[in-house]
Amino acid sequence: MLYDLELIKVGKIYDNGTPAVVDFDLAVVKGEFIAFLGPSGCGKTTTLRMIAGFEQISSGTIRVRGSAINDLPPERRPTSMIFQNYALFPHMTVRRNIGYGLEVKGLSAKQRAAKVDHLLATLSLEDVADKRPDKLSGGQRQRIALARGLAVEPEILLLDEPLGALDANLRKTIQAELKILQKTLGITFVFVTHAQSEALSLSDRIVVMNQGRIEQISPPHQLYTRPDTPFVARFIGRNTILDGTVKGVVGDQVLLETALGSLSGRANGPLVGGQAAKIVIPAEAMEARAAGPAGPVSRSSVNVVGATVRRSDVVGHVSHIAVALPTGTPVALEGHVDKYPPDAFPAGGDIVLTWKAAEATVIPAA
Numbered sequence: 001m002l003y004d005l006e007l008i009k010v011g012k013i014y015d016n017g018t019p020a021v022v023d024f025d026l027a028v029v030k031g032e033f034i035a036f037l038g039p040s041g042c043g044k045t046t047t048l049r050m051i052a053g054f055e056q057i058s059s060g061t062i063r064v065r066g067s068a069i070n071d072l073p074p075e076r077r078p079t080s081m082i083f084q085n086y087a088l089f090p091h092m093t094v095r096r097n098i099g100y101g102l103e104v105k106g107l108s109a110k111q112r113a114a115k116v117d118h119l120l121a122t123l124s125l126e127d128v129a130d131k132r133p134d135k136l137s138g139g140q141r142q143r144i145a146l147a148r149g150l151a152v153e154p155e156i157l158l159l160d161e162p163l164g165a166l167d168a169n170l171r172k173t174i175q176a177e178l179k180i181l182q183k184t185l186g187i188t189f190v191f192v193t194h195a196q197s198e199a200l201s202l203s204d205r206i207v208v209m210n211q212g213r214i215e216q217i218s219p220p221h222q223l224y225t226r227p228d229t230p231f232v233a234r235f236i237g238r239n240t241i242l243d244g245t246v247k248g249v250v251g252d253q254v255l256l257e258t259a260l261g262s263l264s265g266r267a268n269g270p271l272v273g274g275q276a277a278k279i280v281i282p283a284e285a286m287e288a289r290a291a292g293p294a295g296p297v298s299r300s301s302v303n304v305v306g307a308t309v310r311r312s313d314v315v316g317h318v319s320h321i322a323v324a325l326p327t328g329t330p331v332a333l334e335g336h337v338d339k340y341p342p343d344a345f346p347a348g349g350d351i352v353l354t355w356k357a358a359e360a361t362v363i364p365a366a
């Protein structure tokens with residue numbers, strides 16, 4: 001298969017000895033929208049800059065459509081990069097900013113005008129074409145940066161936190177525009193972000209990074225429902241994570257002995273009896289009900305744990321219930337007021353939590 005972009009065992013060690021990226025493997029098909037997501041300093045920007053050619057790689061290979069680009073300078077790579085601060089030229093008009101890359105490539109004024117006019121129209125910038133970027137709004141500047149990146153017709157557009165400078169509302173609007181633009185153009189986007197919601201709503205696949213290494217590469221939904229590692233389970237969504245020891249494995253079902261009794265979930269990864277493992281239960285999978293008069297939960301029931309309500313609030317139509325497990329672990333539940341009526345779970349009350357085994361994931365502890 002011919003991939004648009006391949007990173008094969010790519011590594012980066014900075015001159016000061018910092019291993020910023022380690023054994024990064026990724027294969028991207030044409031038209032995919034990929035996000036690099038992870039905490040500050042995990043190596044997202046370094047990886048993007050290595051693809052763009054602004055940073056030398058220390059090991060491995062980067063290929064675009066089958067050809068290694070390791071030794072090409074940035075301007076000869078079939079990539080364009082959009083920076084978080086947009087890096088627009090303040091003294092040039094919007095039109096010239098957009099056409100700058102074409103000027104560098106030596107296109108005639110006529111050829112440039114045709115391409116720039118088309119991009120001005122595509123990104124609704126016609127009215128500001130002759131203004132300077134510093135007179136324009138954040139959203140407009142973002143679109144100019146995008147137009148400038150697209151003008152050189154890259155195979156791959158690299159975006160470094162492109163929406164980071166925008167306020168929350170504008171961010172949502174531009175997110176939607178970006179997604180439509182990407183699908184219309186059909187070109188590959190690789191996008192760096194801190195913002196989980198942005199990665200989840202925009203991407204076809206997300207690369208979750210931690211300390212220079214890839215933790216998981218999955219479509220957004222799968223990161224929520226099937227985390228591969230404890231880091232991903234902590235980083236994505238709102239999961240309750242409990243430690244235990246594998247008691248038995250039947251097919252993909254695992255029974256785990258924990259401080260809260262026997263809990264079961266679906267296996268993700270190789271698991272054998274006696275092994276230390278973690279069960280990951282998404283908040284959405286938890287069902288709460290008031291504890292009956294029968295008293296404490298029987299330890300022989302699977303996926304039934306007692307808990308105490310700490311706080312309960314209603315915001316609009318949504319009830320938010322903060323509870324604590326007997327181990328002290330906090331769990332945040334939320335649900336429509338039809339499901340969890342106000343006052344149904346008063347603070348200090350005992351409740352019972354349950355979930356379907358298929359909706360919880362069991363992963364190796366390390």
Ligand SMILES: Nc1ncnc2c1ncn2[C@@H]1O[C@H](COP(=O)(O)OP(=O)(O)OP(=O)(O)O)[C@@H](O)[C@H]1O
Nearest residue numbers: 014016018020039040041042043044045046047194
């Ligand atoms: N020029 C440099 N010289 C030395 N170390 C660097 C350099 N640039 C980045 N680093 C280090 O490499 C690691 C990865 O940095 P990088 O900027 O790629 O992370 P990031 O995930 O993009 O972070 P952020 O989200 O904060 O931008 C960090 O430990 C960082 O301090």
